[in-house]
Amino acid sequence: MKQEKIIAVVGLGLIGGSMAAALRGFEDYTVVGVVRRQETAEYAMSHGVCDRVTLEPMEVLPKADIVYLCMNPRGIVEYLAKYRGAFKPGALVTDVGGVKTAIMEGAKVLPETVDFIGCHPMAGTEFSGIEHSFPTMFQRAHFILTPGEKSTEEHMDLMRRISAHIGCSDVVVTTPERHDAIIAYTSQVMHIIAVAVCDDEDLFQCRGFEGGSFRDCTRVAALDVDLWTQLFSMNAPALTKVIERLEDNLHAYKEAVQSGDTKMLAEKLAWSANRKRQMNLPGPGQIML
Amino acid sequence: MKQEKIIAVVGLGLIGGSMAAALRGFEDYTVVGVVRRQETAEYAMSHGVCDRVTLEPMEVLPKADIVYLCMNPRGIVEYLAKYRGAFKPGALVTDVGGVKTAIMEGAKVLPETVDFIGCHPMAGTEFSGIEHSFPTMFQRAHFILTPGEKSTEEHMDLMRRISAHIGCSDVVVTTPERHDAIIAYTSQVMHIIAVAVCDDEDLFQCRGFEGGSFRDCTRVAALDVDLWTQLFSMNAPALTKVIERLEDNLHAYKEAVQSGDTKMLAEKLAWSANRKRQMNLPGPGQIML
Numbered sequence: 001m002k003q004e005k006i007i008a009v010v011g012l013g014l015i016g017g018s019m020a021a022a023l024r025g026f027e028d029y030t031v032v033g034v035v036r037r038q039e040t041a042e043y044a045m046s047h048g049v050c051d052r053v054t055l056e057p058m059e060v061l062p063k064a065d066i067v068y069l070c071m072n073p074r075g076i077v078e079y080l081a082k083y084r085g086a087f088k089p090g091a092l093v094t095d096v097g098g099v100k101t102a103i104m105e106g107a108k109v110l111p112e113t114v115d116f117i118g119c120h121p122m123a124g125t126e127f128s129g130i131e132h133s134f135p136t137m138f139q140r141a142h143f144i145l146t147p148g149e150k151s152t153e154e155h156m157d158l159m160r161r162i163s164a165h166i167g168c169s170d171v172v173v174t175t176p177e178r179h180d181a182i183i184a185y186t187s188q189v190m191h192i193i194a195v196a197v198c199d200d201e202d203l204f205q206c207r208g209f210e211g212g213s214f215r216d217c218t219r220v221a222a223l224d225v226d227l228w229t230q231l232f233s234m235n236a237p238a239l240t241k242v243i244e245r246l247e248d249n250l251h252a253y254k255e256a257v258q259s260g261d262t263k264m265l266a267e268k269l270a271w272s273a274n275r276k277r278q279m280n281l282p283g284p285g286q287i288m289l
Numbered sequence: 290m291k292q293e294k295i296i297a298v299v300g301l302g303l304i305g306g307s308m309a310a311a312l313r314g315f316e317d318y319t320v321v322g323v324v325r326r327q328e329t330a331e332y333a334m335s336h337g338v339c340d341r342v343t344l345e346p347m348e349v350l351p352k353a354d355i356v357y358l359c360m361n362p363r364g365i366v367e368y369l370a371k372y373r374g375a376f377k378p379g380a381l382v383t384d385v386g387g388v389k390t391a392i393m394e395g396a397k398v399l400p401e402t403v404d405f406i407g408c409h410p411m412a413g414t415e416f417s418g419i420e421h422s423f424p425t426m427f428q429r430a431h432f433i434l435t436p437g438e439k440s441t442e443e444h445m446d447l448m449r450r451i452s453a454h455i456g457c458s459d460v461v462v463t464t465p466e467r468h469d470a471i472i473a474y475t476s477q478v479m480h481i482i483a484v485a486v487c488d489d490e491d492l493f494q495c496r497g498f499e500g501g502s503f504r505d506c507t508r509v510a511a512l513d514v515d516l517w518t519q520l521f522s523m524n525a526p527a528l529t530k531v532i533e534r535l536e537d538n539l540h541a542y543k544e545a546v547q548s549g550d551t552k553m554l555a556e557k558l559a560w561s562a563n564r565k566r567q568m569n570l571p572g573p574g575q576i577m578l
Contacts, residue, residue: 187503190503273487
């Protein structure tokens with residue numbers, strides 16, 4: 001009898017639940033969810049989130065060919081330390097964490113025989129929990145990989161096939177340090193802006209005056225506090241720099257508005273708007289929407 | 290023969306084109322577009338944007354029961370001055386401008402017999418021009434009215450029926466000053482954030498690393514430069530204050546991230562996230578999405 005091929009998805013929350021559901025049907029793998037709570041297991045099975053589910057990591061980790069760690073960043077690092085001896089020799093271990101330097105560092109506890117490739121699928125919502133998960137979450141998203149020093153081409157190719165199966169637009173390979181520096185800008189500071197906007201004293205007076213730009217900018221403010229506290233604090237130096245750059249750019253706009261020099265303001269707006277239009281053009285790593 | 294009832298929509302750009310198309314079929318009114326360029330007239334007629342179109346304001350203004358001014362704010366003020374004697378006695382003149390104090394001031398040139406009610410439908414996109422207009426633009430949007438001192442209840446009721454016809458979620462009646470103060474926060478500073486984010490030196494290096502929050506926050510950066518230069522400069526004192534409040538709130542987050550005090554950061558994030566969740570609850574003037 002042919003050996004069953006297994007992908008274990010550890011943690012079926014918003015991202016893990018979506019990942020498990022998206023992975024179903026990937027080649028000839030069986031998707032096994034690993035959860036802590038009986039009710040999550042029941043939800044997963046009754047909603048077809050995975051093929052099987054278990055509350056006992058040791059039932060599946062020693063047999064899994066691929067292990068997808070889908071917890072919060074600190075949870076991932078702790079899990080790697082706790083179960084470092086449990087993975088099958090030759091297994092590929094990966095994750096979905098939004099910071100990569102700390103996680104790649106944490107993965108150093110793994111034995112030589114286990115390959116860890118860091119992964120960050122650039123998708124999500126402002127909600128949390130399996131009941132908000134959905135299998136199309138990763139469609140058209142970037143799929144970022146930070147391979148380890150000993151990651152094999154075979155495993156990189158496997159990750160590329162996973163990326164295609166779950167519907168990602170492209171695979172971006174980078175270093176953990178570069179990932180964290182850029183993500184501070186493209187993701188973390190967007191969340192800082194959203195919460196800072198909601199701190200405004202006029203927030204509750206503005207009902208009836210919001211348009212699409214307000215809803216879009218503040219959408220992610222209703223964030224998962226524990227997750228984002230970890231993401232921000234595990235990337236604090238890079239994030240601090242990006243906030244400082246934003247402060248400078250905002251301040252320059254404040255001065256342009258305040259100056260009353262409409263010609264200068266128009267030129268400044270034209271410059272920024274052109275940069276955005278340039279970004280919207282198709283290019284490397286660019287999604288066509 | 291019964292007299293034809295006419296709504297003249299002056300300026301068929303992104304907003305005017307959408308407004309004309311949305312107004313079609315409103316009670317027994319004929320929607321007549323007033324444009325400056327022959328090609329806009331041809332586009333409007335071939336795409337069913339309005340019932341009729343003219344390049345000559347004097348052909349329709351003296352006959353129109355309702356005149357919807359859909360140009361840029363300065364264009365609206367100039368048009369009111371130029372055509373102040375052309376409107377039909379008893380007519381209702383309104384507009385779509387994103388600043389209201391300057392426009393209500395400009396409307397003071399109108400004769401006693403003409404009623405001006407300021408209007409700001411809270412909808413739009415980052416594009417411009419009739420080719421980007423669409424009749425469903427105002428669906429579920431707030432419809433803000435700033436009546437003049439002598440605006441009649443009959444005309445206010447007419448505006449409420451227009452709001453319902455074009456699909457707005459609710460009608461908010463306020464003063465021009467309050468509108469401008471709040472809009473500086475809910476709309477203008479969202480655009481300032483979007484352009485300031487696009488001024489970041491890492492913009493073009495971040496391709497392949499953007500997720501939904503980045504796309505949502507920067508969407509409106511590809512703005513109509515002339516329009517937003519007018520909107521910002523015609524509301525500079527209110528906008529400056531809101532940018533300053535945002536600078537303070539951002540700075541507080543920078544210090545929380547930098548401090549390394551994760552408990553304090555978590556408490557701060559929980560506070561902001563709860564404010565956003567509170568905003569998302571149904572309430573007065575709140576759209577259910």
